[in-house]
Amino acid sequence: MKILLLFWVFFKIGLFGFGGGLAMLPLMYQSIQQFGLMEQAEFSNLLALSQVTPGPIAVNAATYVGLNYAGFGGAVSATIGVMLPAFIIMLIVSRMLDKYKTNRIVQGAFEGIRPVTVGLVASAMIFVSQGVLVKGSLISMSMFTGGMDYYNPIAILIMVVTVVLMLAVKARPIIVMLAMAGVGALLSGTGLMT
Amino acid sequence: MSMGGQNNNRARVCLRLFWEFLKLGLFTIGGGMAMIPQMQRIAVEDNKWLTDEEVIDCIAVSQSLPGIVAINMATYIGRKMAGFPGALCATVGVGLPSFVIICIAVLLLDNLSDNPWIVGAFAGVKAAICGLLIVTVMKLGKPVLKSPFHWIMMIAALAAIAFARVNAVWVILAAALAGILWSYITGAKSHKEDGRDRQ
Numbered sequence: 001m002k003i004l005l006l007f008w009v010f011f012k013i014g015l016f017g018f019g020g021g022l023a024m025l026p027l028m029y030q031s032i033q034q035f036g037l038m039e040q041a042e043f044s045n046l047l048a049l050s051q052v053t054p055g056p057i058a059v060n061a062a063t064y065v066g067l068n069y070a071g072f073g074g075a076v077s078a079t080i081g082v083m084l085p086a087f088i089i090m091l092i093v094s095r096m097l098d099k100y101k102t103n104r105i106v107q108g109a110f111e112g113i114r115p116v117t118v119g120l121v122a123s124a125m126i127f128v129s130q131g132v133l134v135k136g137s138l139i140s141m142s143m144f145t146g147g148m149d150y151y152n153p154i155a156i157l158i159m160v161v162t163v164v165l166m167l168a169v170k171a172r173p174i175i176v177m178l179a180m181a182g183v184g185a186l187l188s189g190t191g192l193m194t
Numbered sequence: 195m196s197m198g199g200q201n202n203n204r205a206r207v208c209l210r211l212f213w214e215f216l217k218l219g220l221f222t223i224g225g226g227m228a229m230i231p232q233m234q235r236i237a238v239e240d241n242k243w244l245t246d247e248e249v250i251d252c253i254a255v256s257q258s259l260p261g262i263v264a265i266n267m268a269t270y271i272g273r274k275m276a277g278f279p280g281a282l283c284a285t286v287g288v289g290l291p292s293f294v295i296i297c298i299a300v301l302l303l304d305n306l307s308d309n310p311w312i313v314g315a316f317a318g319v320k321a322a323i324c325g326l327l328i329v330t331v332m333k334l335g336k337p338v339l340k341s342p343f344h345w346i347m348m349i350a351a352l353a354a355i356a357f358a359r360v361n362a363v364w365v366i367l368a369a370a371l372a373g374i375l376w377s378y379i380t381g382a383k384s385h386k387e388d389g390r391d392r393q
Contacts, residue, residue, distance in 0.1 A: 014260075014261050014262065015260055016260060024262075049296070049299060050296075053292070054219065054221060054222060055222070055288070055295065056226055056229075056292060057225040058262045059264075059265075059289050060292045060295075063297065075297060079292075082262065083262060083285065085260065085261045086261025086262045086266045090259060090269035095273075097255065105374055111377055112347060112369040112370055112371070112374065113254045115338050115347040115348040117254040117338075118331060118334050118351075119349065119351030119355065120253070120362055121227070121230055121253070121330055122331045122352050123352050124228070125327035126356045128323055128324055128327065133321065154321075155317065155320075155321035155324075156321075158322055158325070159321050162321070162324075163328055166326065173221075176326065177323070178221070179322075180318040181322075184321070185311045185318065186314070188313055188315075188317065189311035
């Protein structure tokens, strides 16, 4: 029963959550409360762990809650539950898009959507950078009034080196990320970066 | 080509999809949006699964549908390349690392977020992802930002989402409407261009 409940709860989270991982966490919190799947204190562990481990945040969170509530079987059913809606909906929608690709209205819509998507990715950079490149929110008055303490110079340097590596050497993103993970671990482990 | 050959080829594509999306799920921290630079690289540059324009459509559609963005992107590309089996392989591939790593993390490393080496590694990756996203914006923007209309749309979207915290779904819906209107306003002109393209 526990395993079925997990599947159903996470299927609903996957179905009604728009905007991916971070935007889905509040919805997840409500459902966890409603069904008593987890202690409140445990939720902050979930937040931390699902954001620092690799992979889609919502999948991380589902696996964590499932494992906590009903062991390995629970982890499997929560994870499948949260992934399934996106999978089914995208199968249907991309099939429809194939069919109406040449329709004038659909083409017009994409003419507007494409530049907006570029803006969307640019805003993702702003969200990812918060708490990493700067302490706190990137878009705030602290940008001008916070002084040097507000910025994280090592992280900014890593970002700049990444851009240079990508443009000048056409380095592979995975290699760059692994290298910067090593740099970050060394600096933090030896106490040079906090 | 014989049926056997086709099946063989499709199985190979499925395997490739699984492997590439497994790496995508394994090496990106910060969720779906952080995956875009690496996804752009594997889908457009490495495997030629999508064109410059198709990868933008993939991101746009994935963002505007409910559910996990990474799963949406995996399903979109997987289905395009190898139908339902391809969609399944890509989706399982992108989700599997999360599942395995969380299971291991919960069982073995209770204090994962207290270890300075691990915290530092994650901070390094996140800083690198900021740089990767900047490069990706340049790559995605190049084929798309062709006129003042496109530039205005891009900047307006950035302002709405990053500054005014408008939900991305509304921004995409508004953009679709603006695009339809724009295509009707400039209709006569682009119709002529369409005609020329077909010849």
